[in-house]
Amino acid sequence: MQRRHxxxxxxxxxxxxxxxxxxxxxxxxxxxxxxxxxxxxxxxxTEALIVAAAVARIFPSDETGPGAQxxxxxxxxxxxxxxxxxxxxxxxxxxxxxxxxxxxxxxxKATRRDIYREGVKKLGAFNRLAAAEQxxxxxxxxxxxxxxxxxxxxxxxxxxxxxxxxxxxxxGWQLIGFPGPxxxxxxxxxxxxxxxxxxxxxxxxxxxxxxxxx
Amino acid sequence: xxTLPGVDVVIVGGGWTGLLMAKELGTRTKxxxxxxxxxxxxxxxxxxxxxxxxxxxVRNRMMQDCSQETVxxxxxxxxxxxxxxxxGSFLPGTGVGGAGEHWGAGSxxxxxxxxxxxxxxxxxxxxxxxxxxxCIQDWGITYDELEPYYTRAEKMIGVAGKAGxxxxxxxxxxxxxxxxxxxEYPLPPTKIPYYATLFREAVTSLGYHPFPYPSxxxxxxxxxxxxxxxxxxxxxxxCHAGCMIGAxxxxxxxxxxxxxxxKGVSIRTGAxxxxxxxxxxxxxxxxxxxxxxxxxIFQPAELVFLGSWTFSNTRLLLLSGIGQAYDASTGKxxxxxxxxxxxxxxxxxxxxxxxxNRFMGTGSAAISIDDxxxxxxxxxxxxxxxxxxxxxxxxxxQPILNFGPVPPSVKARWGSEWKKAAVHFYDRSAxxxxxxxxxxxxxxxxxxxxxxxxxxxxxxxRLTLDWRENERKMTEFMIPKAVEIAxxxxxxxxxPFPGLKHYDATRYQGTQVHGGTILGISPETSVVxxxxxxxxxxxxxVLGGSVFPQKPVAGPTLTILAQTIRTADAVIDRYLKKxxxxx
Numbered sequence: 001m002q003r004r005h006x007x008x009x010x011x012x013x014x015x016x017x018x019x020x021x022x023x024x025x026x027x028x029x030x031x032x033x034x035x036x037x038x039x040x041x042x043x044x045x046t047e048a049l050i051v052a053a054a055v056a057r058i059f060p061s062d063e064t065g066p067g068a069q070x071x072x073x074x075x076x077x078x079x080x081x082x083x084x085x086x087x088x089x090x091x092x093x094x095x096x097x098x099x100x101x102x103x104x105x106x107x108x109k110a111t112r113r114d115i116y117r118e119g120v121k122k123l124g125a126f127n128r129l130a131a132a133e134q135x136x137x138x139x140x141x142x143x144x145x146x147x148x149x150x151x152x153x154x155x156x157x158x159x160x161x162x163x164x165x166x167x168x169x170x171x172g173w174q175l176i177g178f179p180g181p182x183x184x185x186x187x188x189x190x191x192x193x194x195x196x197x198x199x200x201x202x203x204x205x206x207x208x209x210x211x212x213x214x
Numbered sequence: 215x216x217t218l219p220g221v222d223v224v225i226v227g228g229g230w231t232g233l234l235m236a237k238e239l240g241t242r243t244k245x246x247x248x249x250x251x252x253x254x255x256x257x258x259x260x261x262x263x264x265x266x267x268x269x270x271x272v273r274n275r276m277m278q279d280c281s282q283e284t285v286x287x288x289x290x291x292x293x294x295x296x297x298x299x300x301x302g303s304f305l306p307g308t309g310v311g312g313a314g315e316h317w318g319a320g321s322x323x324x325x326x327x328x329x330x331x332x333x334x335x336x337x338x339x340x341x342x343x344x345x346x347x348x349c350i351q352d353w354g355i356t357y358d359e360l361e362p363y364y365t366r367a368e369k370m371i372g373v374a375g376k377a378g379x380x381x382x383x384x385x386x387x388x389x390x391x392x393x394x395x396x397x398e399y400p401l402p403p404t405k406i407p408y409y410a411t412l413f414r415e416a417v418t419s420l421g422y423h424p425f426p427y428p429s430x431x432x433x434x435x436x437x438x439x440x441x442x443x444x445x446x447x448x449x450x451x452x453c454h455a456g457c458m459i460g461a462x463x464x465x466x467x468x469x470x471x472x473x474x475x476x477k478g479v480s481i482r483t484g485a486x487x488x489x490x491x492x493x494x495x496x497x498x499x500x501x502x503x504x505x506x507x508x509x510x511i512f513q514p515a516e517l518v519f520l521g522s523w524t525f526s527n528t529r530l531l532l533l534s535g536i537g538q539a540y541d542a543s544t545g546k547x548x549x550x551x552x553x554x555x556x557x558x559x560x561x562x563x564x565x566x567x568x569x570x571n572r573f574m575g576t577g578s579a580a581i582s583i584d585d586x587x588x589x590x591x592x593x594x595x596x597x598x599x600x601x602x603x604x605x606x607x608x609x610x611x612q613p614i615l616n617f618g619p620v621p622p623s624v625k626a627r628w629g630s631e632w633k634k635a636a637v638h639f640y641d642r643s644a645x646x647x648x649x650x651x652x653x654x655x656x657x658x659x660x661x662x663x664x665x666x667x668x669x670x671x672x673x674x675x676r677l678t679l680d681w682r683e684n685e686r687k688m689t690e691f692m693i694p695k696a697v698e699i700a701x702x703x704x705x706x707x708x709x710p711f712p713g714l715k716h717y718d719a720t721r722y723q724g725t726q727v728h729g730g731t732i733l734g735i736s737p738e739t740s741v742v743x744x745x746x747x748x749x750x751x752x753x754x755x756v757l758g759g760s761v762f763p764q765k766p767v768a769g770p771t772l773t774i775l776a777q778t779i780r781t782a783d784a785v786i787d788r789y790l791k792k793x794x795x796x797x
Contacts, residue, residue, distance in 0.1 A: 190406060
């Protein structure tokens with residue numbers, strides 16, 4: 001039996017707000033909670049720290065706004081890989097496996113889990129590098145299947161419904177002005193021309209984003 | 215194998231065509247009808263939980279399961295085809311309603327000359343202007359013959375639009391290039407969101423003739439001739455995950471309410487049809503299928519309809535040995551020929567100053583121009599024939615699939631610089647899309663793959679497909695037109711499409727793949743007659759886009775529905791009274 005792994009993070013780096021546990025219950029964290037231990041379902045702790053560091057370079061937290069760290073992208077990816085998607089249950093997996101022209105897409109036998117395991121291993125002590133060194137390490141693997149997945153999953157973890165584990169507190173949606181699933185825009189769809197119309201976001205988990213500093 | 219009691223009619227596929235035929239037979243005859251659908255059941259209530267971009271639009275939860283079955287692909291003869299291991303350039307549906315559940319509801323008619331493409335083109339430009347290895351041909355049915363069925367199909371699904379040609383009289387505000395219509399659209403056009411209004415202003419200033427795209431999303435409450443009532447669209451923007459209120463026409467909300475009341479019609483889900491059983495290529499005796507437990511079942515029937523989308527229609531005939539498989543080297547055989555796919559590409563992506571609020575919209579809330587379509591421009595001195603439409607669509611943009619594009623001045627694709635630009639332009643950018651015609655060529659076809667098999671051990675369908683100079687030159691011509699429109703829209707930056715090279719099976723284009731079982735006027739050059747009846751096996755009919763001999767511009771669904779209604783009339787009024795060849 002595999003040892004249960006946890007990702008231990010300081011609550012402040014998580015944006016100090018809300019984490020979704022696997023049963024989709026909200027845990028409210030505050031800066032007083034020094035650390036938070038998040039159960040991992042696919043990665044071990046070292047792998048999770050490396051992936052967290054890599055996605056934070058792809059979608060950084062900076063003056064433009066929150067990034068992969070606050071959105072919990074690493075938790076999103078961990079859950080995706082733990083499920084059937086990680087085992088490539090949606091892909092045609094019969095052989096023979098041959099390499100082909102790019103226009104037929106990825107032909108490999110390696111599943112997404114395999115690609116992550118191998119890719120993360122190659123990044124070595126990535127999470128302990130300085131930001132500039134991390135960027136050059138990622139530049140080197142830019143054209144790899146692994147980086148392609150990492151970038152795609154970062155965008156998914158930023159902008160998918162929070163029920164999937166990322167986009168915590170709808171930080172991704174708030175960043176770009178996407179209001180989530182709303183029932184109707186019938187009175188607004190042909191108005192607000194040239195002006196930002198930004199309804200308060202909602203998610204399938206329910207509720208609106210938390211207000212700052214109550 | 216278990217043999218079930220015989221039924222009058224078996225229909226393979228529970229999408230638009232199969233369920234429409236079931237509805238017509240169920241309401242107008244006393245025959246027993248069984249619909250076999252490989253996927254699961256689905257109804258309106260299913261869609262209450264589908265407003266989730268990740269599961270439904272990114273992970274394709276409504277689509278064909280590639281782990282069971284896919285197609286193989288190569289560009290030309292002599293190369294080894296490889297399997298498309300995940301979905302890419304097209305998204306075949308599965309489950310009750312099929313691809314009719316996730317479509318964008320664009321509902322144009324095809325222009326009259328599309329049905330006589332060969333004759334009209336040769337008449338004007340001479341046979342020498344046709345591409346060397348083309349195999350385009352006339353449909354064997356004219357627009358005038360199909361017009362009443364178009365009208366019935368529009369009323370059935372409730373198309374919202376603005377007529378541009380009522381019985382030959384041009385009407386301002388509609389598409390002045392369209393074929394004549396016997397009456398106005400059943401419903402007024404959709405509301406037009408901001409981005410499409412910018413496009414409308416720009417093309418108007420350039421002298422084009424913009425029109426609101428016809429859409430089968432209701433703009434007010436509507437009750438169709440079958441008595442099925444549906445509410446108006448709310449522009450929530452989740453059309454492609456299935457409409458939860460039934461405003462967008464889908465087989466589950468247009469056809470199922472009628473079918474459910476018919477005692478003679480039953481729908482079996484989880485039924486994967488393997489073979490059409492026939493006697494010496496002369497008459498069909500029924501079909502065999504695997505049920506959800508994996509047991510193989512023979513369902514005898516007097517009459518067989520295939521309505522299982524282009525790939526499965528073609529593959530089932532190939533696997534069953536019905537008709538002669540097409541041989542590209544000799545040109546002999548008809549089954550599998552004339553594979554085409556709509557040419558759809560972002561001709562120019564525009565980057566604008568002001569926010570577009572583009573999360574609001576509906577599948578086909580679009581402004582289009584048809585000025586460059588068909589033969590509306592003179593091709594005497596152009597290096598290509600035909601053309602296509604340009605359009606700005608406000609389908610309701612979702613963030614995973616649409617986050618990321620940055621103007622050409624930004625080179626980064628990740629990191630701070632990229633993030634800053636991608637966040638800024640997320641709601642300030644959209645594509646001007648070009649949708650063009652695709653000719654049929656001798657080298658583009660479907661057959662059975664010699665190597666790869668599905669999970670039951672049956673060969674996969676193999677696609678041999680690539681673009682030719684006509685599509686490449688057409689694209690080259692359209693890109694600068696789109697760029698000119700982008701400038702007129704006020705875009706300081708824009709990304710023109712880089713040009714068409716080889717067919718890319720990983721870039722989503724649209725779920726409009728045609729050919730394989732094409733219709734025509736002769737068994738030498740087609741699989742079915744103009745009533746969609748198999749030339750050799752007269753109790754077998756093939757419905758859907760697989761009968762199109764080549765790809766006309768724009769969405770095929772309305773034409774597919776009109777043809778299905780025409781076939782239903784011919785079967786009910788003529789064939790069932792006196793079985794035999796209808797043409």
